[in-house]
Each structure stands twice: as C-alpha cells, then as structure tokens.
Amino acid sequence: MFSLPSLPSWLPGLSSLEWGSSLLDSFLQGLIGALGVSILNNLLKVYFFVSCANHPELRLEKERLQARWASLETVHLAGLAVILTVIGARVAALVVLEFSLRAVSTVLSLSKGSRGTERLQLYLLCQYSLGCGLTCGLSFLQEGSSHRTLNLLLGLGLAALLSTTAQRLCRHVCRLYELHSSQHYCGVCLGLLASAHGLPQLLGRALAVAFAVGDLAAVALINRDFLTTSEAARFWTPLTICYTLLVIYMQEEQRLHPGLQSQIQTVLVRMGGLFVLLLTVGRWLDLLGILISLLGELWCLVGVRSLLDLCQIQGFSSQKPFVSAPVQPRSSAPSQPQGTAAS
Numbered sequence: 484m485f486s487l488p489s490l491p492s493w494l495p496g497l498s499s500l501e502w503g504s505s506l507l508d509s510f511l512q513g514l515i516g517a518l519g520v521s522i523l524n525n526l527l528k529v530y531f532f533v534s535c536a537n538h539p540e541l542r543l544e545k546e547r548l549q550a551r552w553a554s555l556e557t558v559h560l561a562g563l564a565v566i567l568t569v570i571g572a573r574v575a576a577l578v579v580l581e582f583s584l585r586a587v588s589t590v591l592s593l594s595k596g597s598r599g600t601e602r603l604q605l606y607l608l609c610q611y612s613l614g615c616g617l618t619c620g621l622s623f624l625q626e627g628s629s630h631r632t633l634n635l636l637l638g639l640g641l642a643a644l645l646s647t648t649a650q651r652l653c654r655h656v657c658r659l660y661e662l663h664s665s666q667h668y669c670g671v672c673l674g675l676l677a678s679a680h681g682l683p684q685l686l687g688r689a690l691a692v693a694f695a696v697g698d699l700a701a702v703a704l705i706n707r708d709f710l711t712t713s714e715a716a717r718f719w720t721p722l723t724i725c726y727t728l729l730v731i732y733m734q735e736e737q738r739l740h741p742g743l744q745s746q747i748q749t750v751l752v753r754m755g756g757l758f759v760l761l762l763t764v765g766r767w768l769d770l771l772g773i774l775i776s777l778l779g780e781l782w783c784l785v786g787v788r789s790l791l792d793l794c795q796i797q798g799f800s801s802q803k804p805f806v807s808a809p810v811q812p813r814s815s816a817p818s819q820p821q822g823t824a825a826s
Contacts, residue, residue: 486766487502489602496668508625508631508632508635509568509569510564510568511632511635511638511639512567512568512617512618512621512622512635513564513565513566513567513568513570513618514564514567514568514639514642515565515566515617515618515621515635515638515642516563516567516613516614516615516616516617516618516621516638517560517561517563517614518560518612518639518642518643518645518646518692519562519613519614519617519646520563520610520611520614520783521560521646521649521650522642522645523606523610523613523686523690524610524786524787525646525649525652525653525671526561526649526652526653526682526686527603527606527648527655527686527787527790528548528653528790529652529656529675529682530679530682530683531544531548531790531793532545532548532549532653532656532657532660532676533656533660533676533679533795535548536660536664537676539686541780541793541796542795544789544792544796548657548789549657549678549699553647553796556596556650556786557649557784559782559786562782563611563614563779563782563783565595566612566775566776566778566779566782567615567618569775570615570618570653570772570775570776570779571768571769571772572619572622572704573704573708573766573769573772574769574772574773574775575615575616575618575619575701575755575776576615576619576700576704576705576777576778577701577705577722577761577774578611578612578615579612579615579616579619579694579697579701580700580701580726581612581726581729581753581757582609582612582694582700583612583694583697583698584726584727584730585729585734586605586609586694588730589590589601589605589780590605600681600794603683604791604794606683606686606687606690607787607790607791607794608746608787609690609709610693610783610786610787611689611776611780611782611783612694613693613694613697613723613778613823614699614779615697615776615786616693616694616696616697616698616701617693617697617717619697619701619704620696620697620700621635621638622700623699623700623703623704624700624703628706629706631662647818648775652671655671655672656671656672656675660672660675664676667817680718682733705718706740721760721763722760725756725757725760727757729752729753729756732752743784743788743791743792746784746791747781747784750777750781750784751777753780754773754774754776754780755779757776758770758773758774
C-alpha cells in the first residue's frame with residue numbers, strides 16, 4: 484500500500500520540528516483553556532443580567548452589562564490564550580492547587596447568610612485558575628498520545644462550539660430577554676425566567692468536576708520531576724505550609740476589606756508568596772511563569788470587575804426569581820354595596 488512518510492523523515496536535519504509540534508500543542512491547550520473560561524464568563528453574565536432585569540432597582544447595573552463591547556471580549560480571549568500557552572505546566576499546576584485549597588476552605592467557612600454572595604465571588608475569581616486547570620488536565624491526559632495534536636484539535640472544535648453557543652445566548656439575553664419574557668414569546672427566555680436562579684448551582688457542579696481533574700493532573704505533573712521521595716517531601720512540605728498561611732491571610736483580608744482593590748492585593752500576595760517559595764525549591768523558568776501568571780490573574784480580574792461590583796450589592800444573591808403577581812380583586816367592589824346602602 485502507498486503511504487506518505489512523516490514530516491520529520493522529509494526533513495531529518497531540522498531538530499526544531501519536535502519543538503514546533505510541542506509549541507502547537509501548548510497553544511491548542513491554552514486556547515481550549517481560554518474558551519472554557521469564556522463559557523463560564525458568558526453564563527455568569529446571563530445569570531447576572533437576568534437577575535438585574537427582573538428587579539427594577541438594578542436598572543443601572545443592567546445597562547452597564549448591556550454596554551459591554553464584543554470586540555473587547557475577543558481581545559480578552561486572545562490575551563488569555565497567549566498567557567495560558569506560555570505559562571508552563573508546572574506553574575499552572577501550582578496555581579490550580581492553590582486555588583483548590585482556597586476554594587475548599589472558603590466553602591467550608593461560609594455562613595448561611597453570605598453563602599450565595601461568596602459562591603458567586605468564587606466563581607468570578609476562579610477564571611484564571613480554571614484555565615490553568617483545563618491546561619493541566621489536557622497536558623496530563625494527552626501525554627504520550629500518538630495522536631495528541633489531532634485530539635487537541637477535536638477538543639478545540641468542541642470548546643469553540645460551546646463557547647460560541649454561550650456567547651450567542653448571552654447576546655440574545657442582553658438584547659431581547661426583557662421583551663420576550665414580558666410577552667411570553669421565547670422558550671429560552673421563559674426558561675431563564677423560571678429557573679435562572681439554579682444556574683449557579685449547575686456551574687458549581689461543573690467547576691467541581693473540572694478542578695477535581697485539574698488537581699489530579701497537577702499533582703501528577705509535579706511529582707514526575709522528582710526521582711526520590713525525599714525530593715518530593717522537600718518540595719511539598721514548604722509548599723503546603725505556604726499555601727495554608729496564604730489561605731488564612733486571604734480569608735481574613737477579604738472579610739475585612741471586600742472589593743476589587745482587595746482582590747488585586749490578594750493576587751499580589753498570592754503570587755508574591757509563590758515567587759518567594761520557588762526561589763528556594765523551584766527553577767528559574769518557574770519564576771518567569773509566576774510573573775506571567777500574575778499578569779493572567781490581573782487580566783481576568785479586569786474582565787469581571789463589573790460583575791464583582793454587583794456581588795457587593797446587599798442581598799443581590801438572595802433575590803428570588805421574578806414571578807408575576809396574581810391579580811387581586813379590587814377593594815372597591817365589595818365596598819360598593821355599602822356605599823349604595825348608605826346613599
């Protein structure tokens with residue numbers, strides 16, 4: 484049978500072909516991670532917009548969400564894809580593990596009164612860590628695969644389809660939700676009118692699965708660099724202590740000073756702690772990855788700053804879905820005979 488030789492056999496002298504293939508795979512992984520973040524971001528915008536549209540006192544916040552430009556979202560997606568491509572698997576694994584520990588600690592310490600608001604903030608702040616988790620998971624699951632690039636291309640096609648669908652849903656809701664829900668015209672808008680309050684729970688389950696896979700992949704990617712148990716212990720012991728201290732500090736700081744400025748300060752403290760830690764147990768390339776990771780965290784914070792401001796509104800997460808009030812009988816009807824009798 485006739486068969487075409489592989490590209491390296493055509494050009495045996497170019498040793499950079501393997502490097503180029505690895506760079507392509509890294510870019511595909513980063514793009515898939517960025518598309519996953521875009522899906523989460525668009526679904527959160529749908530939830531916030533529906534909540535604002537169903538309550539007249541949030542009219543200004545609703546108009547602010549409608550004014551977002553689609554071109555800026557494209558730039559945000561492209562920038563995040565580049566950052567996830569060049570960050571490196573080791574630093575991405577550290578970011579995923581740090582956020583997972585912080586998320587578990589936050590969920591366990593939530594009080595019933597602030598549970599909804601804290602969860603929404605957690606979903607907004609996890610976007611960069613989610614991209615790192617998807618990148619780690621793909622890197623681990625596709626490691627050693629003979630059709631790695633083809634598998635990543637198929638995954639990219641699925642991620643692009645889901646991201647486009649979520650983006651179209653967000654645009655449809657921002658433009659036509661109020662009209663369709665008032666006239667009972669569109670099935671999608673009527674479904675959101677009835678059950679949009681359950682969207683955060685659905686996103687929470689999906690994020691739990693994504694981070695569970697990302698954590699397993701992160702541990703495996705980090706442990707493959709250690710030859711002995713003592714080397715692994717020298718790395719994991721200070722890392723665990725550093726993460727624990729960071730979680731304690733960040734929870735107390737966010738409780739005392741909520742807001743975007745506090746979130747930026749928290750990012751600086753987190754990345755600074757990881758930078759100091761990797762000065763002792765890491766590599767020089769990891770330090771560059773931490774600086775790029777700091778840029779990625781700030782990049783994602785800029786994209787969700789308006790949604791973070793909405794979370795600070797008192798009682799936003801506890802607002803009930805809008806239900807049309809039943810028509811009450813007029814009070815003048817039963818009192819009319821009394822008026823007639825008096826006359």
